[in-house]
Amino acid sequence: MSYYENQTKFLVSVDCVIFGYExxxxxxxxxxxxxxxxxxxxxxxxxxxxxxxxxxxxxxRVLQETTGLSNIFLEQVSAFxxxxxxxxxxxxxVVYFALIRINQSDExxxxxxxxxWWPVTSLPKLIFDHREMVERSMxxxxxxxxxxxxxxxxxxxxxxxMQLRKLYEAIYQxxxxxxxxxxxxxxxxxxxxxxxxxxxxxxxxxYYYRLKPNxxxxxxxxxxxx
Amino acid sequence: MSYYENQTKFLVSVDCVIFGYExxxxxxxxxxxxxxxxxxxxxxxxxxxxxxxxxxxxxxRVLQETTGLSNIFLEQVSAFxxxxxxxxxxxxxVVYFALIRINQSDExxxxxxxxxWWPVTSLPKLIFDHREMVERSMxxxxxxxxxxxxxxxxxxxxxxxMQLRKLYEAIYQxxxxxxxxxxxxxxxxxxxxxxxxxxxxxxxxxYYYRLKPNxxxxxxxxxxxx
DNA sequence: GCAAAAGTGTTTGCCATACACCCATGT
DNA sequence: ACATGGGTGTATGGCAAACACTTTTGC
Numbered sequence: 280m281s282y283y284e285n286q287t288k289f290l291v292s293v294d295c296v297i298f299g300y301e302x303x304x305x306x307x308x309x310x311x312x313x314x315x316x317x318x319x320x321x322x323x324x325x326x327x328x329x330x331x332x333x334x335x336x337x338x339x340r341v342l343q344e345t346t347g348l349s350n351i352f353l354e355q356v357s358a359f360x361x362x363x364x365x366x367x368x369x370x371x372x373v374v375y376f377a378l379i380r381i382n383q384s385d386e387x388x389x390x391x392x393x394x395x396w397w398p399v400t401s402l403p404k405l406i407f408d409h410r411e412m413v414e415r416s417m418x419x420x421x422x423x424x425x426x427x428x429x430x431x432x433x434x435x436x437x438x439x440x441m442q443l444r445k446l447y448e449a450i451y452q453x454x455x456x457x458x459x460x461x462x463x464x465x466x467x468x469x470x471x472x473x474x475x476x477x478x479x480x481x482x483x484x485x486y487y488y489r490l491k492p493n494x495x496x497x498x499x500x501x502x503x504x505x
Numbered sequence: 506m507s508y509y510e511n512q513t514k515f516l517v518s519v520d521c522v523i524f525g526y527e528x529x530x531x532x533x534x535x536x537x538x539x540x541x542x543x544x545x546x547x548x549x550x551x552x553x554x555x556x557x558x559x560x561x562x563x564x565x566r567v568l569q570e571t572t573g574l575s576n577i578f579l580e581q582v583s584a585f586x587x588x589x590x591x592x593x594x595x596x597x598x599v600v601y602f603a604l605i606r607i608n609q610s611d612e613x614x615x616x617x618x619x620x621x622w623w624p625v626t627s628l629p630k631l632i633f634d635h636r637e638m639v640e641r642s643m644x645x646x647x648x649x650x651x652x653x654x655x656x657x658x659x660x661x662x663x664x665x666x667m668q669l670r671k672l673y674e675a676i677y678q679x680x681x682x683x684x685x686x687x688x689x690x691x692x693x694x695x696x697x698x699x700x701x702x703x704x705x706x707x708x709x710x711x712y713y714y715r716l717k718p719n720x721x722x723x724x725x726x727x728x729x730x731x
Numbered sequence: 732g733c734a735a736a737a738g739t740g741t742t743t744g745c746c747a748t749a750c751a752c753c754c755a756t757g758t
Numbered sequence: 759a760c761a762t763g764g765g766t767g768t769a770t771g772g773c774a775a776a777c778a779c780t781t782t783t784g785c
Contacts, residue, residue, distance in 0.1 A: 328515070358560060358581065480763085482763065683738085707737065708782065
C-alpha cells in the first residue's frame with residue numbers, strides 16, 4: 280500500500296562527468312551511447328537509478344562498472360529535470376562529477392565500452408543537455424579547487440610542485456607564477472615534503488610532496504581568486 | 506511505447522527552503538504537514554512533481570500556491586535521494602531555496618496553511634532530512650550573498666545601508682563595521698542613491714538606495730570573505 | 732547636552748602579483 | 759657553456775580591518 284497515491288512516477292538516471300588529467304590536459308571520459316535512442320552518439324557515462332540505491336550509490340556503481348574504480352572523489356552537481364531534456368522519454372537526471380587518476384583506471388574496461396578521454400577544450404558534440412552538465416561541472420570544479428586542494432585527486436599520490444601547478448593551469452585555463460604558486464600552496468600547510476626526488480621532468484630534480492595523511496580539516500583558504 | 510523498459514520509476518518531489526527577513530532576523534517559512542504520514546509535523550513547503558512540469562516549475566508552483574508570489578528568486582540546492590529519507594515510501598526530492606519579501610507575500614494564504622515564519626536560529630524540529638536541507642541552503646545563501654548582492658531580494662526595493670548591513674549580519678551571524686561595509690558595497694558600483702531619506706530608524710536620517718535598474722552583469726567581486 | 736546613527740577619512744597590516752636571482756644538472 | 763626548471767627572496771600595490779572623527783537630529 281502507498282501513502283502517496285495518484286502521483287506520477289519518473290525515470291531517474293545519473294550522469295557522471297568524469298575528469299581525468301593526462302599530458303598536462305584536463306580530460307573528460309565520454310563514451311558512445313550503448314542503447315537506443317541515439318545509440319552511438321557521444322554521451323556522459325550514465326545509468327538508471329535502481330529501486331534499492333540512492334542516486335549517489337548509482338553514480339558510484341556506474342563509475343565502478345565503467346572505470347573499475349571505487350573509492351573515488353564524487354560530488355553532486357545538480358538535478359536536471361526539464362520535461363524535454365531527453366527528447367524521447369521523460370527522464371530526470373542527477374549529475375555527479377568525479378575526479379579519477381587515469382592511470383589507475385581499468386583501461387581495458389574503459390576501452391571495452393568504446394569510451395575515450397577527450398581534452399575538455401575540444402569535446403565532441405554530446406547528446407541532450409550533457410554539454411550543459413559538463414559546463415556546470417567545470418564551474419564547480421574550479422570553485423572547489425580554488426578553496427581546497429581537491430585537485431590532487433587527479434594526480435598521483437606523490438607529485439612535484441610543477442605537476443600540481445600544471446594541473447591548476449589546466450583547470451583554470453590560465454598560468455600561475457611558479458614561485459608564488461609554491462608559496463601559496465605551502466602556506467596552506469597541508470603538504471608533506473618527501474625525501475624522494477623526481478628527476479625525469481627537470482635537470483635539477485624536484486622533491487615530491489604528498490597530502491599530509493589524516494588531514495581531516497578541509498582547507499578553506501583561498502587558493503585561486505575567482 | 507517506451508525506450509527504457511524495465512526501469513524502476515520514482516516519486517519525485519520538491520522541497521522549498523523559503524527565506525524571508527523580518528525584525529532584523531533571517532526567517533524560514535515552515536508549515537505543519539497537511540497529509541499522512543507524520544501529518545502535522547513541521548516541514549518545508551513541498552509537493553510532488555507532476556507529469557508535465559520540471560522540478561523547477563514545480564517549485565515555482567508550490568511557492569505560488571503557498572505564498573501567492575511569482576517572480577521570486579529561486580535556486581536549486583541539491584537532489585536528496587537516500588533510500589530511507591522518507592521512512593514511509595521512497596521519494597527523491599529536489600530542494601530549492603527561495604528569497605522572498607515577507608510583507609509582499611499573501612499573509613492570509615500563508616496563515617491558511619498554518620505556516621509560520623521561524624527565525625533560522627531557533628527552528629523547530631523538522632521531519633525527515635529537512636534540517637539538512639536547510640543547512641545546505643544556508644551555506645549556499647552565504648556563498649551567494651558573499652559574491653553578489655543577492656540579499657537585496659529579501660529587502661524592500663529601496664533600503665538604507667543600515668538595513669542592508671543588518672541583513673548581512675543576519676545571514677552571516679556576525680557583525681560588520683558600518684563604515685567599511687558601506688565603502689565595500691559602494692565600490693561594487695551596483696547601487697543608486699535616491700533623493701529620499703528614511704528618518705524613522707535614525708535621528709539624522711539615512712538616504713535610501715536601490716539596485717541600479719537593468720543591471721545585467723552579476724557582481725562577481727567578493728563582498729564577504731568566507 | 733547627550734546619545735545614536737550617518738557618513739567620511741586615516742592608518743595599519745596582510746597578501747597577491749611581479750619579478751629578480753641563485754642553484755643544480757643534463758645536454 | 760647554456761638552457762631549464764627548482765627554489766628563495768624582495769618590492770609594490772591594493773584592499774580589508776580597525777578606528778577616529780565630524781555631522782545631524784530626536785530626546
